[in-house]
Amino acid sequence: MKVVTTEFPATQGVLLAGGLARRMGGGDKPMRTIGGRTILERVIARLKPQCSGLILNANGDPARFAAFGLPVVPDDVPGFPGPLAGILAALDWTAANRRDVEWVLSAAGDCPFLPRDLVARLHDARARENAQLAVAASGEQSHPVIGLWRVALRDELRHALVVEDLRKIDRWTARYPLATVTWPVEPLDPFFNANTVEDIAEAERLAALDDAA
Numbered sequence: 001m002k003v004v005t006t007e008f009p010a011t012q013g014v015l016l017a018g019g020l021a022r023r024m025g026g027g028d029k030p031m032r033t034i035g036g037r038t039i040l041e042r043v044i045a046r047l048k049p050q051c052s053g054l055i056l057n058a059n060g061d062p063a064r065f066a067a068f069g070l071p072v073v074p075d076d077v078p079g080f081p082g083p084l085a086g087i088l089a090a091l092d093w094t095a096a097n098r099r100d101v102e103w104v105l106s107a108a109g110d111c112p113f114l115p116r117d118l119v120a121r122l123h124d125a126r127a128r129e130n131a132q133l134a135v136a137a138s139g140e141q142s143h144p145v146i147g148l149w150r151v152a153l154r155d156e157l158r159h160a161l162v163v164e165d166l167r168k169i170d171r172w173t174a175r176y177p178l179a180t181v182t183w184p185v186e187p188l189d190p191f192f193n194a195n196t197v198e199d200i201a202e203a204e205r206l207a208a209l210d211d212a213a
């Protein structure tokens, strides 16, 4: 298995699981099983070696995630729609609990095949391009929910949410010098995410490919 050795600053990972999964009929998408393991197990296994710690952003009763052994951090702007609220919660948690850590990596909790060099390449790009933020893309598709965020920007992000009611993540990333790193979509898109019940069947097929790699 390929191990990434590039050095980069300590990075706190947050797995975003605060969505309502409406296209799948509700429930916790990351708790769906593909290829014999939950999506969340797969995300954790992929990111643990890349991050200095992981937290899970989810609302409601945290006990349902107890088996994963991660701190569960709810949105701190309750009811604010969209992933920016989860990212803000992670920046606040990191500022309070990991004072030496300046960067947070956010990842959708429903992306089971994340790249093994995700954090290294995002850091490399944002350092090289002197960017404040870095986000992932695959093929022609940008995935701004999967990105590197400076903890120091949390007050500006809170202002954007609470005062400006800024809901679209693209409008947030447009404010700063942004680095984008693109991964290939073959043999599988590392940012494939399961949104519908039909996607679960495709995820099973891709899980077999991923497990064999």
Ligand SMILES: Nc1nc2c(ncn2[C@@H]2O[C@H](COP(=O)(O)OP(=O)(O)OP(=O)(O)O)[C@@H](O)[C@H]2O)c(=O)[nH]1
Pocket (backbone or CB within 6 Å): 015, 016, 017, 018, 019, 020, 021, 022, 023, 024, 029, 057, 075, 080, 081, 082, 083, 084, 085, 086, 087, 107, 108, 109, 110, 145, 195
């Ligand atoms: N904290 C938080 N995270 C969210 C919210 N909405 C979406 N997310 C997260 O953002 C990522 C992308 O979410 P989507 O797939 O677009 O939305 P979803 O709610 O999971 O699914 P749909 O309801 O079917 O759109 C996932 O990791 C979600 O958990 C939210 O309101 N709060």
